[in-house]
Amino acid sequence: xxxxxxxxxxxxxxxxxxGAFYAILSLGLAVIFGLLNIINFxxxxxxxxxxxxxxxxYTKLGPLLGMPDFHMNYWAAxxxxxLVVGLLGxxxxxxxxxxxxxxxxxxxxxxxxxLALILQGIFTNYFNVSxxxxxxxxxxxxxxxxxxxMMFPTYRLWSIGLSLGVCFVTWxxxxxxxxxxxxxxGTENPGLVQAFGVNVPLMITLTYGFGVGLAAxxxxxxxxxxxxxxxxxxxxxxxxxxxxxxGGMGSIxxxxxxxxxxxxxxxxxxxxYPPAANxxxxxxxxxxxxxxxxxxxxxxx
Amino acid sequence: MTSVNRxxxxxxxxxxxxxxxxxxxxxxxQLLCFALFACAFNLLTGYTGLLSFGHAAFFGGxxxxxxxxxxxxxxTPELGVLVGTLAAGMMGYIxxxxxxxRQGIYFAMITLALAQVVFFIALxxxxxxxxxxxxDIPRGMFLGLIDLGHTYHIAGKPLELNLYYFVFAVFCLxxxxxxxxxxxxxxxxxxxxxxxxxxxxxxxxxxxxLKLLAFVLSxxxxxxxxxxxxxxxxxxxxxxxxxxxxxxxxxxxxxxxxGTVLGPxxxxxxxxxxxSELSALGSWVMVxxxxxxxxxxxxxxxxxxxxxxxxxRIRAIKHNE
Numbered sequence: 001x002x003x004x005x006x007x008x009x010x011x012x013x014x015x016x017x018x019g020a021f022y023a024i025l026s027l028g029l030a031v032i033f034g035l036l037n038i039i040n041f042x043x044x045x046x047x048x049x050x051x052x053x054x055x056x057x058y059t060k061l062g063p064l065l066g067m068p069d070f071h072m073n074y075w076a077a078x079x080x081x082x083l084v085v086g087l088l089g090x091x092x093x094x095x096x097x098x099x100x101x102x103x104x105x106x107x108x109x110x111x112x113x114x115l116a117l118i119l120q121g122i123f124t125n126y127f128n129v130s131x132x133x134x135x136x137x138x139x140x141x142x143x144x145x146x147x148x149x150m151m152f153p154t155y156r157l158w159s160i161g162l163s164l165g166v167c168f169v170t171w172x173x174x175x176x177x178x179x180x181x182x183x184x185x186g187t188e189n190p191g192l193v194q195a196f197g198v199n200v201p202l203m204i205t206l207t208y209g210f211g212v213g214l215a216a217x218x219x220x221x222x223x224x225x226x227x228x229x230x231x232x233x234x235x236x237x238x239x240x241x242x243x244x245x246x247g248g249m250g251s252i253x254x255x256x257x258x259x260x261x262x263x264x265x266x267x268x269x270x271x272x273y274p275p276a277a278n279x280x281x282x283x284x285x286x287x288x289x290x291x292x293x294x295x296x297x298x299x300x301x
Numbered sequence: 302m303t304s305v306n307r308x309x310x311x312x313x314x315x316x317x318x319x320x321x322x323x324x325x326x327x328x329x330x331q332l333l334c335f336a337l338f339a340c341a342f343n344l345l346t347g348y349t350g351l352l353s354f355g356h357a358a359f360f361g362g363x364x365x366x367x368x369x370x371x372x373x374x375x376x377t378p379e380l381g382v383l384v385g386t387l388a389a390g391m392m393g394y395i396x397x398x399x400x401x402x403r404q405g406i407y408f409a410m411i412t413l414a415l416a417q418v419v420f421f422i423a424l425x426x427x428x429x430x431x432x433x434x435x436x437d438i439p440r441g442m443f444l445g446l447i448d449l450g451h452t453y454h455i456a457g458k459p460l461e462l463n464l465y466y467f468v469f470a471v472f473c474l475x476x477x478x479x480x481x482x483x484x485x486x487x488x489x490x491x492x493x494x495x496x497x498x499x500x501x502x503x504x505x506x507x508x509x510x511l512k513l514l515a516f517v518l519s520x521x522x523x524x525x526x527x528x529x530x531x532x533x534x535x536x537x538x539x540x541x542x543x544x545x546x547x548x549x550x551x552x553x554x555x556x557x558x559x560g561t562v563l564g565p566x567x568x569x570x571x572x573x574x575x576x577s578e579l580s581a582l583g584s585w586v587m588v589x590x591x592x593x594x595x596x597x598x599x600x601x602x603x604x605x606x607x608x609x610x611x612x613x614r615i616r617a618i619k620h621n622e
Contacts, residue, residue: 038406105405109557111595114590117588118588118592238544245407282415293402
């Protein structure tokens with residue numbers, strides 16, 4: 001088989017784009033897991049919800065408000081969608097997850113699984129499963145850029161850059177700021193941190209809201225690339241789980257690196273052996289489980 | 302207590318014998334298949350404390366294998382179910398080796414991801430019929446003698462009695478194996494592992510090997526359920542291997558009562574009945590299932606049978622005082 005250098009590079013870039021989404025989502029899962037000790041099964045559903053807030057804001061909100069010409073534009077969606085979804089997350093944490101901290105952690109997984117089904121079910125009723133395209137891509141991000149070695153869609157380049165930026169800012173906020181140090185201390189020993197006068201329950205609530213908001217953000221960024229569909233979240237979350245198992249949930253940087261490299265591996269597989277592109281991450285997971293069961297960056301329990 | 306138990310089992314057995322005359326037989330068979338599936342799942346999650354999110358792989362995997370063999374090689378149904386069971390057991394062994402070393406949340410995520418691999422294989426490989434699934438699987442001749450496809454007409458009502466008693470026998474056998482396993486010394490050790498794994502290790506039990514055994518047993522019987530289902534509905538489809546089914550079996554077990562003998566049966570009956578009653582609602586069924594999950598986890602963690610047992614226990618304590 002003839003492999004052109006450019007084709008490989010193109011797929012690597014597309015893979016990097018996917019990988020950036022994996023990175024943001026697994027980052028959110030890791031942050032939530034660190035403090036709440038639950039795996040947020042609804043993470044994929046919140047990613048989908050983020051994309052839908054952008055879509056609804058662009059197409060349906062105007063007519064609903066009686067202003068048919070009004071479209072919530074892309075830039076506003078980038079800000080509003082994570083906020084709306086983050087608030088929903090805060091509400092869910094306050095009313096439901098809070099009651100589960102004293103019981104087995106698996107109940108948190110089951111509760112969020114139920115929430116994911118509810119969200120997916122609701123949107124399946126109103127939107128096409130095969131997807132609706134989001135047309136609110138701003139003028140400035142249309143077209144292609146010449147990267148010397150290839151022509152690359154401007155929006156994809158923007159989405160890679162933006163996602164990486166968000167990953168870096170999150171890493172910086174958690175690992176290098178005072179607020180982040182509270183968070184890390186809370187992960188290690190919440191009781192002691194509370195004794196020092198930090199409002200741990202509030203911190204937990206905000207962390208969940210933040211993690212969920214990150215997922216929604218990824219959803220908005222993904223909306224113009226993939227068609228917005230009710231099942232985009234459940235497809236995503238299973239892959240992201242595999243990413244999390246491969247990377248382990250020990251470190252923020254670990255999640256980012258694992259997400260990016262697995263996205264690129266997936267892209268590479270698309271060139272070398274296309275039928276395996278869907279499953280290569282899962283096979284990678286099996287390999288890692290055999291060699292290093294705690295994950296690449298994980299701590300042995 | 303034992304005499305009460307014996308009466309209960311006898312009553313349930315008799316109910317199972319007359320059920321096809323009271324209800325639509327295919328519906329009862331569906332109930333039995335899912336009940337067996339939930340009981341098998343309960344052995345792993347309720348008694349060993351390992352939450353599998355990938356049991357659809359065994360259920361659906363066995364359905365495909367049995368369906369393919371019965372349809373294309375003329376295997377008799379009882380051998381088909383047996384081969385499906387063994388194949389699911391093999392898959393369980395492979396899953397088990399990969400997952401047993403990780404616990405809790407990781408265990409759930411890994412089983413889900415592995416089941417997704419099985420889903421993709423079912424979607425892509427040539428023998429599964431892709432999106433259409435395997436259709437028109439023959440019901441065949443039991444032991445080469447009794448036609449399971451035969452329909453009796455009693456009082457103008459079509460009854461697939463041969464098939465029904467075949468399915469009922471499979472269910473009873475599977476249920477009996479699970480009941481035996483739970484009440485054996487092996488089952489006691491599994492409960493000990495669930496309650497306190499480090500202590501079980503320090504007592505000298507080979508915990509990983511026992512967990513693997515529980516996984517293989519659970520996977521095999523989940524396979525039995527899936528294989529039987531493919532004979533009853535004459536269909537093996539992608540739905541059977543999808544994560545929806547893995548989620549549903551969790552709900553059945555949770556709703557009926559995790560770690561109780563009859564809980565999964567009650568839960569499976571409830572969920573399957575609910576689904577067939579609500580089938581007109583389309584994808585709102587998913588919302589209902591999700592909401593049931595949420596309510597169950599928040600307010601009803603013992604499940605139906607668990608609550609009843611708790612009431613009996615409290616009454617017994619009060620009585621003794």
